[in-house]
Amino acid sequence: MQVGSLALGLAAAVGWGVADFLVARVGDRLGTVATFAYAQLSGALVLAGAVAVVGAPTDLPPDLWLALGGLGVxxxxxxxxxxxxxxxxxxxVASPIAATNGAVAAVLGVVVLREPLGDAGAVGLALVTLGVVGSSVDVADLRRAVRGEATVLPGAALAVAASLALGSVMFALELFGDAVSLLALVLAIRAVGGLASLPLVVRSEAAVSPRLLAQLVAIGVVDAAAFVCFVLGLRAGRVAVVGPASSLFAVVTVVLAWLFLKESLTATQRVGIGLVLLGVPLLAGV
Known part of the structure; x- marks a missing residue:
C-alpha cells in the first residue's frame, strides 16, 4: 500500500497543475523566458524567507552541495x-509528450533502483500514463499538425527533452533519500533557477502590471509548495508511485481550463481522465 506517498504525489500534481494553468495565461502576455524568470525568482524569494526563518543547512560536504547544484541546473x-x-x-503534440515525465521517473526507479511495482502497479502505471497523454491531447489541433498545417518538430523535440529532464530530476531526488534535508533539496532546485532568472528579469522589457506580478508570484509559490509535496512523497514511498501520480498535473490543468475558462472537454480527454481514475488505485496497490 502506497496511499500516503500517492496522496502527496497527487498534492504535487494539483500544485503543478495550478501553476501550469497560470503559466498558460501569463505566458501569452510575457513570453516563455520572462514567465519562467519571474516564476523561478518568486519561488527563490519564498525559499529565502524560509531560510531566514529556519536557517540554511550547513552540515553537507562540498561535493554533495555541488551535486545538488548540478541537479538544480x-x-x-x-x-x-x-x-x-x-x-x-x-x-x-508538446503537452502529451511533456506529460510523460512521471513515467520516465517510474521506469528509472524500477530499472535502476529495482523498486517493486508488481503486475497491478504496472497496469496502473500504463493506465495513468495513457490517461495523462490522452487528457492532454486536442484532437483537432493534432489533426492539423498531422496534415502539416503546424510545425511539429521543434515543439516535440523540446517536449521530449523536457520530459527526460524532468523525469531524471524526479528520479535523482530519490537517490538523496533521507541523507539530505528537505530544505537543502529545495534550496538546490530553487536557488539555481532564481539566480539564473535574476538577469533575465532585470533585462526583460515586458510590462508587468501589479495584477500580473501577483499571478507570477503565485506561480512561484504554488510550484515550490508542489515540489515540497513531491519530495515528502518520495520519503514516504517510491518514485515509481510518486512520479506518475505527480504527472497528473496535466489533467489538473485541463480540468481547471474546463471549470474556469469554460473550455470543452473532448471525447479523448474524457477517456483520458477515466483511465487516470482507473489507474491511480492500481498504482498505489489499493
Missing part, C-alpha cells in the same frame, strides 16, 4: 524546456 533547464515546448507547440 538540470531542474531549471527542464522548466525552461517545458515552457518553451508549450509556446512553440503545437500544444496538442
Amino acid at each position: 538540470v531542474g531549471a533547464a527542464a522548466y525552461l524546456l517545458l515552457y518553451g515546448s508549450l509556446q512553440v507547440g503545437p500544444v496538442a
